[in-house]
Amino acid sequence: MIVRAKPAIPMRPMRAAHLACALAILVAASLGVPRALAGDRPSAEQVSQALTCQCGCGLTVANCNMPTCGFAVPTRHEIRRMIDQGKSQVEIISFYQRKYGEKVLSAPTTYGFNLLAWTTPFGALLLGGVLIVFTARRWRRAPDTPAPAPAPSDAEAAPFDPELRRKLAEDLRKGG
Amino acid sequence: MPDLGRLALAIALMLAIYSIGANVFGARRARPEFVASARHAIWAMCAMVTIAVVALWTGLLSSDFSLEYVASYSSTTLPTAYKFTALWGGQQGSLLLWTWLLTIFTSVAAFQNRRRNPALAPYAMAVLAGVAIFFLGMLNFVTRPFDLMAVIPAQGTDLNPLLQNYWMAIHPPSLYTGYVSATVPFAFGAAALISGKLDDGWIRSTRRWAIFSWFFLTLGNLFGARWAYEVLGWGGYWAWDPVENAAFMPWLVMTAYLHSVMIQERKDMLKVWNLALVGLAFGLTLFGTFITRSGVISSVHSFTQSGLGPYFLSFLITVAVAYTGLLIFRAKELRSPAEFESYLSREAAFLFNNLMLIGIAFAVFWGTIFPVLSEAVRGVKITVGPPFFNRVAGPLALGLIFLMGVGPLIAWRRTTASNLVKSFAAPAIVGVTTGVAALAAGLRAWYVLTAFSLAAFVLGTIAVEFRRGVGARRHMLAEPAPTALVNLIAKNNRRYGGYIIHVGVIVAFVGIIGSSFFKTEVKKSVRVGQSFTIGAFQLRYLGLSEHDTSHMETATARLEVSRGGREVAELAPAKLFYKREQQPATRVAIRSTPVADLYIVLAGLDDNGNRATFEVFLTPLVFWLWAGGLLMAIGTVVVMWPNVRERAAIAAAVARAAPAALEGDPAPGGE
Numbered sequence: 001m002i003v004r005a006k007p008a009i010p011m012r013p014m015r016a017a018h019l020a021c022a023l024a025i026l027v028a029a030s031l032g033v034p035r036a037l038a039g040d041r042p043s044a045e046q047v048s049q050a051l052t053c054q055c056g057c058g059l060t061v062a063n064c065n066m067p068t069c070g071f072a073v074p075t076r077h078e079i080r081r082m083i084d085q086g087k088s089q090v091e092i093i094s095f096y097q098r099k100y101g102e103k104v105l106s107a108p109t110t111y112g113f114n115l116l117a118w119t120t121p122f123g124a125l126l127l128g129g130v131l132i133v134f135t136a137r138r139w140r141r142a143p144d145t146p147a148p149a150p151a152p153s154d155a156e157a158a159p160f161d162p163e164l165r166r167k168l169a170e171d172l173r174k175g176g
Numbered sequence: 177m178p179d180l181g182r183l184a185l186a187i188a189l190m191l192a193i194y195s196i197g198a199n200v201f202g203a204r205r206a207r208p209e210f211v212a213s214a215r216h217a218i219w220a221m222c223a224m225v226t227i228a229v230v231a232l233w234t235g236l237l238s239s240d241f242s243l244e245y246v247a248s249y250s251s252t253t254l255p256t257a258y259k260f261t262a263l264w265g266g267q268q269g270s271l272l273l274w275t276w277l278l279t280i281f282t283s284v285a286a287f288q289n290r291r292r293n294p295a296l297a298p299y300a301m302a303v304l305a306g307v308a309i310f311f312l313g314m315l316n317f318v319t320r321p322f323d324l325m326a327v328i329p330a331q332g333t334d335l336n337p338l339l340q341n342y343w344m345a346i347h348p349p350s351l352y353t354g355y356v357s358a359t360v361p362f363a364f365g366a367a368a369l370i371s372g373k374l375d376d377g378w379i380r381s382t383r384r385w386a387i388f389s390w391f392f393l394t395l396g397n398l399f400g401a402r403w404a405y406e407v408l409g410w411g412g413y414w415a416w417d418p419v420e421n422a423a424f425m426p427w428l429v430m431t432a433y434l435h436s437v438m439i440q441e442r443k444d445m446l447k448v449w450n451l452a453l454v455g456l457a458f459g460l461t462l463f464g465t466f467i468t469r470s471g472v473i474s475s476v477h478s479f480t481q482s483g484l485g486p487y488f489l490s491f492l493i494t495v496a497v498a499y500t501g502l503l504i505f506r507a508k509e510l511r512s513p514a515e516f517e518s519y520l521s522r523e524a525a526f527l528f529n530n531l532m533l534i535g536i537a538f539a540v541f542w543g544t545i546f547p548v549l550s551e552a553v554r555g556v557k558i559t560v561g562p563p564f565f566n567r568v569a570g571p572l573a574l575g576l577i578f579l580m581g582v583g584p585l586i587a588w589r590r591t592t593a594s595n596l597v598k599s600f601a602a603p604a605i606v607g608v609t610t611g612v613a614a615l616a617a618g619l620r621a622w623y624v625l626t627a628f629s630l631a632a633f634v635l636g637t638i639a640v641e642f643r644r645g646v647g648a649r650r651h652m653l654a655e656p657a658p659t660a661l662v663n664l665i666a667k668n669n670r671r672y673g674g675y676i677i678h679v680g681v682i683v684a685f686v687g688i689i690g691s692s693f694f695k696t697e698v699k700k701s702v703r704v705g706q707s708f709t710i711g712a713f714q715l716r717y718l719g720l721s722e723h724d725t726s727h728m729e730t731a732t733a734r735l736e737v738s739r740g741g742r743e744v745a746e747l748a749p750a751k752l753f754y755k756r757e758q759q760p761a762t763r764v765a766i767r768s769t770p771v772a773d774l775y776i777v778l779a780g781l782d783d784n785g786n787r788a789t790f791e792v793f794l795t796p797l798v799f800w801l802w803a804g805g806l807l808m809a810i811g812t813v814v815v816m817w818p819n820v821r822e823r824a825a826i827a828a829a830v831a832r833a834a835p836a837a838l839e840g841d842p843a844p845g846g847e
Contacts, residue, residue: 058561059410064410065408065409065791121539125572136524
């Protein structure tokens with residue numbers, strides 16, 4: 001049985017505001033995740049993921065396993081010792097930050113100039129989204145736009161992909 | 177031989193300069209004989225660079241240490257295969273490889289267009305020759321592969337041990353092929369802008385080039401990841417290192433282009449955008465080379481650092497300014513009547529897909545250069561590492577995966593609510609069910625649950641697509657299901673090849689999620705005969721064997737791996753010591769299954785090898801990353817497959833089916 005669809009009802013466009021909301025949620029989610037993961041006693045893995053190995057490999061302390069590295073292994077031991085002494089993640093990380101400077105953190109801090117690191121990508125995305133919305137609006141209003149084609153109804157409600165069917169029929173015609 | 181190589185590079189540079197002049201003159205004055213002459217110059221240029229490559233290879237294989245390059249990157253004890261791959265193990269050689277690929281692709285493009293595109297092709301060839309001039313200029317004047325040693329050493333320094341790996345034999349050539357072939361679409365885009373022939377001729381001429389480039393960028397990235405997995409010994413394959421990012425960004429932009437170009441082909445929209453994307457992709461390949469070689473940004477992969485940075489940066493800026501200028505100059509002519517009806521349309525899905533892809537590319541770019549900005553603005557060195565990229569690109573990736581599901585099922589122009597429900601009901605149910613099942617199985621991380629649900633949703637939409645297509649053929653042509661499936665793919669290879677690539681992406685994505693979120697690690701020191709456990713596996717240290725050659729020392733530990741008391745494998749991780757460089761390295765042992773990889777690093781040895789320390793990773797699903805990559809490769813081959821038998825098959829189909837019945841609606845009784 002072919003299911004016949006009702007004539008199409010034009011969809012209301014998603015507003016730019018909706019888009020902004022969606023993006024804001026993305027930002028919040030991405031910044032909020034690690035907080036949620038933080039427990040009372042930090043795991044050595046978590047702490048050593050937050051620190052960059054200083055052997056020049058560019059990996060985190062948790063990950064560096066270069067045979068030539070003299071930094072990661074002793075640091076991992078040290079971190080475990082500090083956790084056993086009851087130090088918190090923040091305390092351990094700031095200990096290393098005092099010792100080696102900000103470059104030991106594996107991600108930028110979330111305040112001051114570094115906040116730009118986190119916000120700019122999402123800002124750019126938002127800007128891109130807004131640009132799409134405005135361009136789409138202009139395209140819709142464009143005076144040189146041909147009259148809108150009849151609403152797709154029956155054809156698109158057919159059980160088969162109308163595009164595929166059209167192509168198949170076209171192919172057969174060409175072949176014949 | 178060195179003299180020959182030097183001479184060949186000098187001649188190649190002159191030929192490149194000549195071919196620009198002859199191409200432009202021939203095109204402007206409509207003098208085809210000049211264009212033909214320029215074409216011959218391009219072929220001769222390619223031959224010259226080939227001679228230079230052969231000369232350097234000869235030097236490497238014969239350990240001719242009078243050559244500085246050979247003395248720096250090879251040695252007499254280096255295995256022959258790595259003498260061969262040392263061509264791209266160092267700065268000058270890898271630039272030579274780059275230039276060689278560029279001249280080969282330019283020659284192929286010149287051959288393809290010898291009778292086509294008379295108004296466009298000469299300019300494209302001129303642009304390609306212009307890029308070749310930059311690289312040949314570097315090879316002739318700045319970083320010369322055929323420089324000689326003042327004193328000929330008895331032995332060479334050897335190839336970096338990390339590069340003595342078989343993935344390094346194929347990763348750089350693949351990545352370079354991807355990088356360099358992106359120059360061809362760029363050149364034709366620039367040619368369209370220069371010549372004012374702004375129809376979709378440049379797109380048609382380079383469609384295969386763009387897919388070819390994407391294919392090799394995909395492979396290059398995957399091979400690089402595989403190399404990192406096997407060589408760096410930390411159980412991972414991707415660390416958001418600047419050089420990895422540099423290879424990833426052109427891939428993202430090329431992916432965006434391959435999608436947005438479909439809108440232009442179909443609706444003649446987004447002309448400026450598509451031209452911008454090919455320019456961006458090419459610019460990013462230069463940016464990648466700049467990062468790798470300038471030393472501006474430190475990286476584990478920067479094996480060669482040099483003063484090339486300023487040259488690449490200047491070239492990059494020149495290209496960017498010139499290309500942007502051309503785009504602005506032609507902006508009026510590029511305007512086209514655009515139509516856009518609804519956000520519930522495939523156009524919109526593609527637009528947002530491009531937003532996500534470029535958004536991710538920008539986030540990666542931003543994170544890569546932010547340390548430089550920080551140092552310039554605050555004077556403070558900072559690191560932007562994996563936690564940043566995972567948190568920023570992670571959510572965007574989910575958005576992209578979602579759109580991968582939406583795009584294919586949603587109609588062009590607009591979709592009705594009822595259609596939307598009909599198309600997406602089944603995939604949505606599959607997605608939600610998967611999420612609930614994962615929750616019931618004990619998974620709690622929101623990202624993992626969302627990722628698995630979306631992956632299932634996308635696979636559901638692709639299944640719906642295939643089912644519809646097969647259904648249509650069965651219904652209209654009365655083909656049995658397997659035949660219908662094969663014919664469906666064969667006759668619509670672009671579309672269904674694309675879906676195969678999508679399946680590959682999802683499979684790889686599942687592998688990435690599994691391996692990122694569920695990796696476990698055990699570090700254990702044991703004596704010979706002792707055992708330890710990771711997951712369901714028992715590992716027993718059987719003993720050590722040592723092996724000594726003039727090239728390196730190898731200490732191999734043997735481990736018996738058993739599960740439930742039954743031996744399943746014997747693995748042999750090793751510690752290596754390269755004598756020439758006096759540098760240790762590690763050789764990991766991996767037992768890979770679809771469920772999980774057991775990955776063993778021999779971390780330390782004491783007491784004459786009677787005691788060994790192992791670092792063992794159990795990484796679930798990582799197998800699927802490589803399997804997904806293979807599927808993506810297969811899908812791309814399907815997409816590129818020349819569709820020549822279509823006509824014959826159609827003629828045969830016509831003989832079987834009555835055309836009249838096909839023009840109207842399908843008979844009732846479908847679904």
